[in-house]
Amino acid sequence: MKDVSRRSILKAAAGTASVGLLAACAPVAVPADSGDMGADEPDEMIAELEMWTEMATVPWLGAMDEIVESFNNANPGIQVTHSGFSGLAYEQATKTAFAGGAVPDFLQTDAGPGALSAFIEADQLLDLTDVVEESKGTIYPDALDSVLYKGRYWGAPWAMTVANLMYYNADILAEHGVDPATLTTWSAFTDACHTFQHAGVTPVLIGAKNAWPGGHWAQHLYIRTFGVKGSVDLFLRGLDVNHESDLRFTDPAGVRVWELIKELLDNEYYSRGVLSDDYPAAFGKLFRGDGAFFQTGGWLLGEWFAQENPQIDLQFMLMPAIDDIAESNADEVSFNARTLIVPKESAHPEEAQVFVKWYLQSEDPHRIWYKHLPGEAPPMPLSSPMENLRPESARLIDLLDNAPALTIMIERAMDYNIGQEILWHGSSGVLSGALTPEEAAERAENLVLEWREARM
Template sequence: MLLALAVVVTAVIVGVAAYYIFGQAPKPQANLLEIYHWWTSGGEKAAIDALVAVFQKKYPDVGVIQSPVAGGAGYVFKSVMKSMVAAGEAPDAFQVHAGYEMKPYVDAGFLEPIDDLWRQEGWESVFPPVVRDMVSWGGHYYAVPVNIHRANVLWYNKKILDQYGIDPSTLETWDGFFAACEKLRAAGIQYPIAMGGIGKWEIAHVIEQIFVSQGVDFYQDLVNGKLNDPNDPRLVNAFNIMKKYMNYVNPDYASLTWDQAVAKVIRGEAAFTIMGDWANGEFYVAGKQFGVDYGAMPSPGTKGIYVLVVDCFEKPKGAKHPENSIKWLRVVGSREGQDAFNPIKGSISARLDADVTKYGPYQRAAIQDFKTAKYMVPSIVHGSGAPEKFASAFNDIASKFAADRDVAAACKAIIDAINAAKSDYTKTWHLTG
């Protein structure tokens, strides 16, 4: 009893001393949610703000800290986040692309499986199988998809096409597309194609869609790391198309971001740009009307194919506010959250039960295309289709090719990059059924 009394007295003395020495007892942790993402352009910011508004309406007692990292497609963001996670400073949730981009975090044990959350929310019945497969590794779910973007989209200024009598249906092939470019050049529009390139990925994005146009069999071999011949006629033809494409691109492409290239089409300085349907958000915030001011269609040669880009959030291990992390994921995967975010973002809901009335005309068309697509394929450039080692090399190859237009060197570089990443190809994509 005396020993117990001594322990109690000592504890009281230490506690009182600590209070006076350090000023006060530790304060309870603030009720916060900290999220990281790379959505910084006009349309992107408006979309994530709408999603956060849904969260704050549902959880008004939680303060939300958004920490955006500028840089299209997340190429700056990725290096920032990897450093934070490795240092044990992960936020409560961060944006990631579904597919291979998730793998390094999963392999390192930086993400918590969220199978229970998927079961509680009934998500297996509302997310399509192809999307479920992209966010699962080793039989466990590690992320919640917030959208589905389409990468293979050709955007055009409708008023320019109307003015010069160009029928969009003639743009379904590369020959028809280049004939339209030549017609516009003859009319005084020297560079009818707008393209960015400041992050390199913008160039790789275009080449990726050209790869897809060479046939799904070819693209399946590419994403499974099975291409081995630099003289493969499909590979050679793809780079020859890109070489011709560059003849009509704005010369300052290397100093422009993707949204600055889209702005050229919005302003009527160019007629075309190939970019994912996040570009629709830029037209939206600029007050342009789909079917009147601008239009969109699958990039040449890719009709019936849907190139998937899926953005996700997940629960990092060691999140400072784990309960709020789960609350955020519930909203991200909810019908209400997705139907607030995607109409502005330009994407479609990852859910099969989206309220179609909330979406604009482009997205309603995209939803229909998604349901009827013959093939769905994962994007390499946007983190899903191939290992990061290859995807990173692809960006460099694309940037170099845009400058030197050396077809043989680019084809060899692609095969070399596949071989260098051979051991990293751990997913087998079955794109042709």
């Protein structure tokens, strides 16, 4: 095993304590290779726990079933039942549960201070600092930062992957003489789009009917126009009223995000179903060879590896840098992360924390997850490499390990609701023609100002 360094050179203030968003170099230890990290000998009564996740389809569901089975076998006094929900159904189920319904004993959710802050400020989560601290030396610093809010740990880091990837059909690029190694700048990328369009090939597939795929384009472009450090500084204004920054969403770099999206739209580089195709329809077209580029994260590899007879040579690169912006760096990485949280209203809070502890201290769940989903890396190094690790998975790990700057997806650097309004709905407005780039930028700034004023 090599020393792994995922790292933070920068911590941002939230309230009176730190919220970790960017990572800095620090070696970590290796977790125990023991399957039995559970409770003591069980009493006669067996605690039956309910776990919720958004893993409802293959390959995610298979991974969860195997992880739960492994825990149950190692902990005979506790039996966990897993319920998986799909997409928006999961979001609605969790909102209803935390609004007064029946919460599960523990559940998976998105990591990031902005994603967790609403639960925390409403006093709905158990503070897991003591449990996480026991395993702190084995977990990557950036994974730890993704569950840190006001100096405390509120979740157990689950899995992580690169979010700002640009997938491409290598066969199409080769056929039209486009070298992917040259596509590190926006101008080179749009030149390639022009080449494909004139050859009758759809340049960029997108399924923005769901809103979030367009929002992902926007947030990754913020990282390219402001840089990782600048974008975190900008977005933190929507998480911490005490955070001061000279940056504004109406700055030229902020307007530029929306101009770049509109440029792709106006030049008809996006697929015709830009707002009518959903995400599965869009990546289905990619897998059939119906387009050259598709922006999404490493989680797509789970879908890709499940293909029995792949029809294309699918490869990926990072989002390109913007040519005339000094802060823009094509090697900077945005990552997605999941986490386990325990509601305060959990019927079995102590037993739920046994699962959390087992998850953090045993390699079993991480090897199972990575076996099923090699596009999502464990939040800690393993004692020995995974067998038959695919080259795409190894490259994702390399991107995470060697990025000059790394941050959680920027929508989670601010209040999650505001982040979705700015990015998801802002992108839908620009893609539909309802908002100009300037209006989208002004709307974003106004949303942050209103949020801050309501809390001062």
